[in-house]
């Protein structure tokens with residue numbers, strides 16, 4: 001890749017659902033961690049005692065209908081391994097002491113990868129990416145539901161399906177929702193030209209395109225950096241490393257694309273005949289995703305739960321960060337799902353494995369409904385009783401009838417994190433205690449606490465005592481102060497890394513395990529050296545409305561540096577015919593869609609493709625300066641002054657170190 005023309009162009013703009021999956025540049029896999037302590041092994045033994053880990057039903061379901069299992073690797077154009085079908089072969093047999101046995105069980109179930117027959121005319125490809133690709137037999141070809149995250153994994157999956165099921169064309173595409181692991185690979189199953197020429201229906205829920213191309217463009221960099229923690233992207237795959245994500249094995253970080261839908265599902269329930277197959281779509285926006293649908297295939301007595309229904313407690317607020325999700329609405333959709341599955345004989349989701357038999361399906365949905373509603377109602381009850389988020393998280397437990405059901409346990413979401421999300425939705429992140437209205441920043445309070453107790457060594461000694469007793473939460477709290485208060489204290493960092501490892505080894509949620517292990521690695525090695533390479537996102541970014549980039553550009557304006565500046569720039573997109581006036585006023589960058597202003601300091605005329613490359617930071621010298629597609633009128637100096645005011649975050653910021 002050539003160097004960007006002006007680093008100032010490298011905006012924070014990006015697609016969060018993609019970046020949230022993408023994390024940051026891959027580092028060398030960290031060294032294997034320590035062994036599980038006696039205290040950790042004791043906690044894990046208790047899980048094994050409390051749960052029926054050997055219940056065979058889920059294992060039968062996860063293996064049922066296997067036609068073939070892939071092996072080998074899916075490679076990216078740059079020679080990177082995107083999918084390694086054999087990487088998780090070690091996830092088998094009894095749980096090692098370094099993995100929570102309930103998570104290990106879940107990880108084994110997700111390791112059942114391959115092409116599976118779900119029922120007559122419906123198949124799933126699992127383990128080609130973090131999500132499943134579902135294939136439905138149409139009259140003239142394959143109806144593909146959710147073509148994975150990237151072109152490369154989707155190409156491999158559809159080829160595998162054709163190899164075993166027959167070489168038929170793709171006759172329709174269904175996107176269940178606006179998260180990139182469900183649409184980013186679409187160009188791997190059909191090219192844009194072919195889709196257009198053959199008029200292939202592309203069906204999606206209302207609002208799909210807006211959400212898919214724009215969701216959180218603003219905070220993509222922060223979310224991308226944080227997501228590396230929950231997905232454990234840079235961790236080695238091993239019993240002391242990454243074993244699962246909760247939703248599936250791993251994300252394929254290849255080339256992302258999108259196709260605009262040709263048909264939107266806008267009504268609450270809508271029956272559509274897709275390539276001869278009757279499909280009843282149910283709109284379920286604002287729960288798991290802002291635009292989402294589930295669907296029934298009545299003639300197959302089958303129900304596709306998209307991601308509203310997965311074999312895990314889902315996130316009301318992902319560890320990577322997002323807008324809070326509405327658990328009450330989610331549970332209401334589950335109630336509707338019960339009505340929609342009155343005579344369903346097989347449920348399948350776009351993550352994890354299916355369930356067969358009407359009674360079991362309804363029990364599963366009922367428990368999902370009640371898990372979200374219990375979480376909601378009990379959080380509200382305790383908030384009204386005066387408990388604050390951390391207190392609620394330490395208080396709420398699911399009732400035994402739900403706790404004993406694996407399908408609602410926290411492998412991706414976690415109850416302690418989810419109750420904080422419910423509190424936040426209604427009352428905000430502030431707990432009402434004025435001590436928290438204006439507290440010192442973490443590093444400042446850490447320094448003063450260290451001074452008070454007599455230095456970081458004292459904190460480390462106390463933390464070591466807590467560690468030796470298996471009191472890891474307290475050890476981590478003390479050590480976090482020590483690391484923040486005295487960032488060069490190697491002993492504090494190492495003991496905190498070892499503490500996080502123990503917390504990882506006993507974590508039931510894959511997202512927590514991956515977060516703790518990533519934290520341990522960064523305490524030893526520092527934050528990643530390289531941010532996100534956005535070149536794989538260009539196809540998708542080209543579909544993002546210009547306004548989203550301009551909003552992100554405004555949110556990248558260095559406020560203090562812009563104070564007192566008065567600059568006006570015309571932006572003209574020569575190919576789309578759009579033009580915008582951008583101006584700075586009171587250290588705020590505004591934009592409006594309008595004809596070029598006559599009093600602007602400069603006018604920049606370029607194509608949308610070049611604009612997108614500049615926003616993504618991938619435009620090189622050749623692309624820009626030498627391009628006939630870019631023209632500058634007026635003051636070049638003012639134009640440079642303008643873009644110098646826009647921040648260019650690298651996405652490599654420190655999280656657990658200072």
Ligand SMILES: [Zn+2]
Nearest residue numbers: 131179181307
């Ligand atoms: Zn997903």
